[in-house]
Amino acid sequence: MTGAPFTALRGQLHEAAAEFADGPDALEGVLLGLVDDVDRAVTEPLEIFPVCHHSPASALAMARRLREKQPKVVYLELCEDMAPLLTELRNCRLPVAVQAFASDIDGFPPDWAPLSVVAPITEASAEYQAIAYALDTPGVELVLVDRSSDHVFQWDARHDRADEPDAREEGGTGTALHGEAVGVEIGDLRPRFAELEEHLLRHGKVRHWSEWWHQYVEVPLGDSDHDTYRQVMFLIGSLFRRLAPGDGDRVRVDEDRERYMWTRMREHLAATGADPADCLYVCGAFHAASRVDEFGVHGDDGFEISPRTATTWQYGLIPSSNAAIEAQFGLASGSVSIAATQWTKNLKRTRVKPYRLDGQAGTKRTGTKAAATAALPAAAPPPEDRLSGFLQRPPVLDTLDETELLGWSVDIVRAARRNGYQASTADAIAVFETSILLAGMRDRAKPTPYDFQDAAVTCIEKDGVPGRRDVRRLVEIMMGGDRIGQVGYEALPPLARDVHDRLAPLELNLQQRGVRRALLDMTSRPELRACSDVLWMLRRLMPGGAARPVMGERRLGERSIQESWDLALGTHQRALIELGYEGVSLEQVLEQRLRRTAYGPQATTAEVLAAVEDATLYLGGRRLAEELGARALDVLAGERTVDGAPEVLRRVRGLLAYYRTSEPVLPPWIESFVRTGYAHYCTLLPTAFRDEDATVGQVAAMLGFLFSMEGLALSLGCDRTQLELAVAQAHPEDPAKTALLWAAQVQLGTLSRGELRARCDELLANPLVVPSYPRYLSGFVHALEPVPGLADVVVEAVSNAFGRLPDAVLLPWLPVLITTLRSNAAELAPLLIREAGRIFPARLAALDTWVPPWHGQSAAPRALPATTAPRGAALLPALPATCDALAELLGCTEEWTATHASAGTGAALLATHPATAEALAAVLTAR
Incomplete structure (x- = not known):
């Protein structure tokens, strides 16, 4: 495309390419291609609004443009299947993340489960401005046009790069809120050419990409008009795209996403008859400067969207945080907090009225609906070349705001003193002056928050960190901190709401972050027994720390009458929400998990018996326990090793003791288990004695099962000869x-x-x-x-x-x-x-x-007087065989004395064990 508005710019770039590259051919293709991409995007009938994720400048420009244009249709780069969740944002405190979750997958490799896709949303983002405008303005339709969550994994190329680290691996403390979820990078805008990013950071005298963006894009575009903002963002997106490495998988996915989105938009335009002039397409600047044939409302229609798999997806909102967003999308620590501070300053400086969802937690009504009644502006004039002026304009030197910098310096010293640092007024002055010095060394008239952070670390953190937080973290907290979102009660899934309802008798604010102590006295308040059941199930299902018992325990046959709990359900809200994706009640989720464990391909007998115990402890009744017990019997019969013998012995003993004290008769499954286990371990015993891999503890557990269960096994029809032969064959x-x-x-x-x-x-x-x-x-x-x-x-x-x-x-x-x-x-x-x-x-x-x-x-045996000899003295010589057998069992080896009738080895019994001889004589006499 050779649009007239950029003719002069093309000429200048052509001359620059010829001068700096010894000829126009080497560089002309890249430079003129950038202008072509900008021209193509600007002249598209459907207005494209390029954004950068969590950029205050993009959010400010979006708020301005929405009030000027007031589009009737807003196309947004977000997974199309997440649309029903957006209305629930008004019941949450930002930042939160829209999540798609699948635990039972069909059509993907089993080791990928569970699948999770998240799209974090903050107030200082252009996407939130578009969502708030569309949802609270009558007559405006919000259409999500990006690939579905299912297609995110359909296009995943992990199976082609099995030797590389998983792209979902993350580090840092903030990733816990998002876990291993795949992040949808709305407005992704970062150079993928490592040498280019290194060049920008080095010549920009900054340490990381977030600082470069803040200094050279955020600040200059903060007060720019709409056309300048669009053209500059188109140019940056085109530059990073054309200089990106030729990674086949990444390029293919990027281009397929663009084909997908334009195909969806054309389908919607054709179905609704909407005028492209009344529409707005919000996407990342990287995708706005697209070169695919499907680009535009008049693009090709040859792209075919593959059907979704049979995987069942669950959707919900989970709490997010600034740290989680930074870790998941590779941003510098503290950059999202600084962006939120910059957003607040921009609103105060420009007096732009942002859009906020009606009823949004922590915000006030903004009168969005009243603004929608204004008349639409006249048709936009043809685009002009604002790019040349922006590129030729010298950088605007923002004047030093001494009041702001002085406030920062005083606040950081105060925070440092609270955290154990020996900071004083002199340190505040040093931080103030060092910030100005660093800004001057980096060609800045005004210190940025990053300059101030470096100055604070230099002046305050001298030898070490006395407390939990270093100075860099204190600056991040001072600039806004790690703001953590919260999902409101109305936006929770049914299971999470049911948990809060069932724990209502505790009279605690369980949605608030932090630890809450719950005291349960079931004697005076019997209704708290139901709360106790819920808490024990939460302890079984949720990660450690969500529900931790301080006093009380639950074991087979035992129930506490008083319990004390430390509860942190607000802190672990994401885990509770994801439980809601698996069922509508805790009992259903626990039963599903126990079945999944018991019927898994790698299930062991010990694991199945543990599932039986959990089913008895938490769910009650005998239906599930008997079903899982029958499964344990099948697993035991198929095992050929004795690795789990100690655990099997411990579990079976506990279950037997419980059934013998609480049931009139033993369940049939445990009788069959004892009978089968007796024969099974007798069969494996000789091999286990010879096997070097079988430990002595495992063999001892096998013998413990055989000897402790012997009485019950023999009563059920087992043969003791089998055990005797197994021991005889052991060498x-x-x-x-x-x-x-x-x-x-x-x-x-x-x-x-x-x-x-x-x-x-x-x-x-x-x-x-x-x-x-x-x-x-x-x-x-x-x-x-x-x-x-x-x-x-x-x-x-x-x-x-x-x-x-x-x-x-x-x-x-x-x-x-x-x-x-x-x-x-x-x-x-x-x-x-x-x-x-x-x-x-x-x-x-x-x-x-x-x-x-x-x-x-x-x-030597002690001789007894003849007059005091027990009445069994005459019986023992009369039965020498019986006496000799008993003597051998007791370890007596002495010979019969001359006073006895016959020779043998049981003589010592007369003197050594007179009571035993007396008792034996009484028994034999009675018979």
């Missing part, structure tokens, strides 16, 4: 597992306690085995899980080691013993300590005469 090589196997044999009766003690003595007598003795002890300690009756034997094994080993062996060996027990059997150590406390003397003086009980067992 471990690891010392800890070997000790565990010995303990299992003792429990089954195939190994006596005397033989176990003898084996421990052999280990201590073998110098080659002594270094690995701590590992045997680790196995014995783990054996207390399935065989708690061996606690005395373990205490004896440890005591013998300390008593028999010399210091030269014991001292290097002791740290290994301590670290082994701490890392592998810390939870079983209390049982060992209690047993040691029972065996050892309680006082130090008694230690000298103390005889260990295991030594006393081998002492």
